[in-house]
Amino acid sequence: MRNVTFIIGFLLYSLVCRAQLTTPPIGGNKKASVSEQIGLTTVTVHYDRPGVKGREGKIWGTPIAHYGFQDLGYGPGKPAPWRAGANETTTITFSDDVNVEGKPLAAGTYGLFMNLGEQETTVIFSKIVVSWGSFYYDPALDVLKVTVKNQSLDRSVELLTYSFVNQTDSSAAVALSWEKRMIPFTISVDLVGQQMASFRKELLSKPGFTWPSLVQAATYCLETSHDLNQGLIWADQAINARYIGQKNFQTLSTKAAVLTALNKPDEAKVLMTEAMPLGTLNELHQYGRSLLAQKRNQEAYAVFKTNYDKNPNQFTTNLGMSRALVALGKPKDALPYLQAALPQAPNALNKTNVEAMIKAINEGKSN
Structure with a gap:
């Protein structure tokens, strides 16, 4: 009898234990x-x-x-x-x-x-x-x-x-x-609101100790047309904040762009005059392209010309001059720059694009 009781008890215990296993x-x-x-x-x-x-x-x-x-x-x-x-x-x-x-x-x-x-x-x-x-x-x-x-x-x-x-x-x-x-x-x-709140929080910590982070935050304000006054504060800090602020093309041009968006073109012009000599070949080229995208063609031409004078007869500067001249309605003046750029093309895609631009000018389809 004791053996039967023990066996029944053991089986019940086994069932309880089994019920607790993961299945x-x-x-x-x-x-x-x-x-x-x-x-x-x-x-x-x-x-x-x-x-x-x-x-x-x-x-x-x-x-x-x-x-x-x-x-x-x-x-x-x-x-x-x-x-x-x-x-x-x-x-x-x-x-x-x-x-x-x-x-x-x-x-x-x-x-x-x-x-x-x-x-x-x-x-x-x-x-x-x-x-x-x-x-x-x-x-x-x-x-x-x-x-x-x-x-x-x-x-x-x-x-x-x-x-x-x-x-x-x-x-x-x-x-x-x-x-x-x-x-x-x-x-x-609310993506913009979230992003702005995130920037404010992050800029109080490690990312806030670098000027590129401040430029990134200010640029976001520009791209979204949101809280441009805060964007101006961040852009100014990228230039003037103690220990981390720097005067370079990116910081100066970012603040100038914010000032332009705030309808302060004279202040922006002063900053860009200071920024232009500091720009690298690619920085000036991209700035010129951004001006073309805004239909500020005469200003774009001045930037591309400055870049060409600093870095003459290179693929990027030849292409920049040609784009500016076409935008100004002077395709024939652009043709020599394109012809110079053609053998300088760094890859097949760039070469194809230059050839297409030359063909369009020769066929009178560049405008």
């Missing part, structure tokens, strides 16, 4: 996560992936993925939305504040539930992040709800999948795809 998720629902950066914000979805398993046409609007709120037969017995996945609660994490379908949502981790419908779905972001499915869903813990249109898919997706689609620099749609339906909701961020 694959029940039902064959694979665990998954997907993450992407939108602007400077990282968005991550953790979920379990149920399969269609031959149930095409029997997924949506059935107990598998039920429409509306239903009593799921477990937990508190209150009507609940779909779990938007399988097994544990699907979660979504934002490293920074975002907008979801244009509505603000603070940084953090949220449980993801869905109030499904035939044509549209309400996506629910909840404070519930550690639970099983949606059995313990509580509407009092909802943080945000957005309603989106369901989309049909041409091909069936076997395993439920979250992915990022329709990306831009500052937005992307998080899309749930399963069987022949996709449910996307758009996440967007």
Whole structure:
């Protein structure tokens, strides 16, 4: 009798121990996560992936993925939305504040539930992040709800999948795809605001002890036409800050460009007069190209001419002079510079471009 009792006890102990071991998720629902950066914000979805398993046409609007709120037969017995996945609660994490379908949502981790419908779905972001499915869903813990249109898919997706689609620099749609339906909701961020805040923070630490970082931040203000006064402060620091400020072509020309954007052309001109003798061949060439892009053709010609006088009869300066003269409506004057540049071309692509420019001038098609 003692032996039987011992054996039964040992078997029960073995079963308990076995139940504590790590095994694959029940039902064959694979665990998954997907993450992407939108602007400077990282968005991550953790979920379990149920399969269609031959149930095409029997997924949506059935107990598998039920429409509306239903009593799921477990937990508190209150009507609940779909779990938007399988097994544990699907979660979504934002490293920074975002907008979801244009509505603000603070940084953090949220449980993801869905109030499904035939044509549209309400996506629910909840404070519930550690639970099983949606059995313990509580509407009092909802943080945000957005309603989106369901989309049909041409091909069936076997395993439920979250992915990022329709990306831009500052937005992307998080899309749930399963069987022949996709449910996307758009996440967007204030990219410029984030970037400016990041610059302010970073410039207080190691990056702020170098003038190139200050030039980079000031240039961003220029490129986005955002907070040009702050850009001017950074540009000035790149020149004059103690220990790190330097007067060189990049720092002086950056401040001049900001002053120009602030409608202070006279101050900008003084700085560029100081900057020009400090410019390298490539710096002057790129500055001239930027002036051409702004249709400031006469100023561009002066820069290209200065560069040519400093670095005569080189491929880059010959090409610069030709571009400036063509922009000024003097293609025939540009032709000798192009002919000089042709044998100087550093590679086949440059040679082809010069040949095309020569051909266009000879055919009267350069303007």
